Amino acid sequence: QLHLQESGPGPVKPSETLSLTCAVSGGSISSSSYHWGWIRQPPGKGLEWIGSLYYSGTTYFNPSLKSRVAMSLDTSKNQFSLKLTSLTAADTAVYYCAGGWGWSASDFWGRGALVTVSS
Amino acid sequence: EIVLTQSPLSSLVTLGQPASISCRSGQTLVHSGGNAYLSWLQQRPGQPPRLLIYKTSNRFSGVPDRFSGSGAGTDFTLKISRVEPEDVGVYYCMQVTQSPVTFGGGTKVEIK
Numbered sequence: 199q200l201h202l203q204e205s206g207p208g209p210v211k212p213s214e215t216l217s218l219t220c221a222v223s224g225g226s227i228s229s230s231s232y233h234w235g236w237i238r239q240p241p242g243k244g245l246e247w248i249g250s251l252y253y254s255g256t257t258y259f260n261p262s263l264k265s266r267v268a269m270s271l272d273t274s275k276n277q278f279s280l281k282l283t284s285l286t287a288a289d290t291a292v293y294y295c296a297g298g299w300g301w302s303a304s305d306f307w308g309r310g311a312l313v314t315v316s317s
Numbered sequence: 318e319i320v321l322t323q324s325p326l327s328s329l330v331t332l333g334q335p336a337s338i339s340c341r342s343g344q345t346l347v348h349s350g351g352n353a354y355l356s357w358l359q360q361r362p363g364q365p366p367r368l369l370i371y372k373t374s375n376r377f378s379g380v381p382d383r384f385s386g387s388g389a390g391t392d393f394t395l396k397i398s399r400v401e402p403e404d405v406g407v408y409y410c411m412q413v414t415q416s417p418v419t420f421g422g423g424t425k426v427e428i429k
Contacts, residue, residue, distance in 0.1 A: 247418035260417040302413035307365045
């Protein structure tokens with residue numbers, strides 16, 4: 199069973215870049231068994247899939263965010279990361295990291311990290 | 318992208334009674350391999366989402382057997398055979414047949 203834990207900056211300013219990391223236990227991020235991904239949820243609203251990443255470097259991104267998103271793996275720390283550029287208030291959300299056996303990476307979820315974009 | 322529409326928006330259920338949630342897709346969710354990659358998630362108040370059902374009807378590890386999924390093509394259903402207090406929350410359908418992953422708008426289940 200995978201366990202995931204997000205860590206991030208909390209409040210960020212408009213136009214800045216968001217950086218989040220997700221620490222993984224119970225499995226190796228360099229394993230061919232798993233994909234790793236991010237999903238977000240604005241306060242009081244529904245879920246939006248951001249994208250996923252495979253150990254080989256294969257990525258899947260939501261077209262609505264693709265131009266602003268980057269994901270990477272850090273095998274030395276068994277964690278993976280999300281960068282989201284050019285932030286606006288609309289990016290305020292709880293950001294969940296997740297992992298799983300399929301490309302959607304949605305079987306196991308972290309507890310989430312609230313990111314507030316405000317000047 | 319594939320649009321998922323859930324109904325009802327909310328459901329008030331008596332403890333021990335069944336509940337049913339519908340998810341309709343704007344296009345077929347049947348993959349070329351023959352499976353429909355429709356999942357159901359549960360989000361209890363203040364908690365992250367949790368996978369309940371995958372590939373239409375398969376219960377994820379640790380999910381009680383009072384939860385069941387069914388459907389085909391564009392119409393899918395999540396059923397709770399006897400609602401328990403811990404079932405309160407919002408339920409989302411999710412399709413992983415085609416990128417990007419998309420979610421239904423959610424159905425809130427409350428106890429009468």
